[in-house]
Amino acid sequence: MAPVLRAFEQAIDASPGGGGAVAIYIDGDCVLDAWSGLADRRHDRPWAAETASVVFSCTKGLLAILTHRLVERGLLDLDATVATYWPEFMTAGKAKISVSDLLTHRAGLAAFDTSVTFEELLDWERMITRLEAQKPLWTPGSAHSYHAITYGWLIGEVLRRVTGETVDALFDDIFSQGLGAEVALGAAAATPNRAHVEVGRSSFAHEPRSENEHWERLTLTLGGALPVDLVGERAGFNRDDVLVAGIPSAGGVATARGLAKVWSATVRTTDGVRLLDDATIAEQTRPQSEGQPYFAVPGPWPRWASGYMLTSDRRPLLSAQSFGHDGAGGQLGFADPKYGVGFGFVTNWLSDSRDQRANSIVHALRSVLEG
DSSP states (O other): OHHHHHHHHHHHHTSTTOEEEEEEEETTEEEEEEEEEEEETTTTEEOOTTOBEEEETHHHHHHHHHHHHHHHTTSOOTTSBHHHHOGGGGTTTTTTOBHHHHHTTOSSOSSOSSOOOHHHHTOHHHHHHHHHHOOOSSOTTSOOOOOTTHHHHHHHHHHHHHHSSOHHHHIIIIIIITTOOOEEOGGGGOOTTBOOOEESSOSOOSOOOSHHHHHHHHHHHTTTTSOTTSEETTEETTSHHHHHTTOTTTBEEEOHHHHHHHHHHHHSOBTTBOOSOHHHHHHHTSOOBOSSOSSOOOSOOOEESSSOEEOOSSSOOSSTTOEEEEEGGGEEEEEETTTTEEEEEEESEEOOTTOOHHHHHHHHHHHHHHO
């Protein structure tokens, strides 16, 4: 693992003022767990073994794992309409939207017609009511575009209707308690051990130059409820109240070790736990949405399976079998059934789409495994 550790050290060197951690499991065993840099440069606090960080959209991948566990148990049918489980959802042209449409970013509900307030953002029931009233922005199923924030409430409410439990509770039951992974959502995410997140290089340094860029930003900010980079000094996901709200699209907090352990347990028994079976993985990691999105922005673009990100020119993973999810500014968690790998990289120093830190670590890991 020496080349991987060197790539990680270079990644932290490229995070001036910040820090991060990387962890790798192979065949259920942790083979690398490293951390470096500052967890909070305001107080010169170093990153430590127990330091957790907001993982942003990596949370979506964890939500997909929970969803497919319900499919395995026969409690959820991805081809069924969302209204089968959530009857109030069928209004405003949404009666035919399937659960699969939600998972593959094809529902047409990536943003709202009117701005969301900060107070609404923190209130699950108000956001659910808003989604029930919202008309799709395109014909559902006909195209895809990334549901950056709304994804969490859409999938989360389906899970709540099916299980009777909040998504926070499911994270705790399955990941934290069941697997012993340092992964949290909701009140448990507001841990004093978490890193303070800063924007090193913003992807949004200019005003929107097209209608599509305008809508892309609306998917992130919901019209002003969140900053466009998702964090600020005392804003967005640096705030305890935002984390306590348990927004399942972006509000997860994890150590790299916890993230890697969860992904490991999807493909190999890890500490006695296997989260998904091989048949589920084969079925739910088929490509579902790829190519130019509805809100057309410059490529390369991600490729999506059923809730999971697949390897692409935008985010090269370990092999063609890899599945997982990245997160704003550089976070990455994924599994690879070919190599039996669970991978986690987290950083509190956010960068833009040119960021290669996680990619370079994955490249080094690939060279080790192929060598």
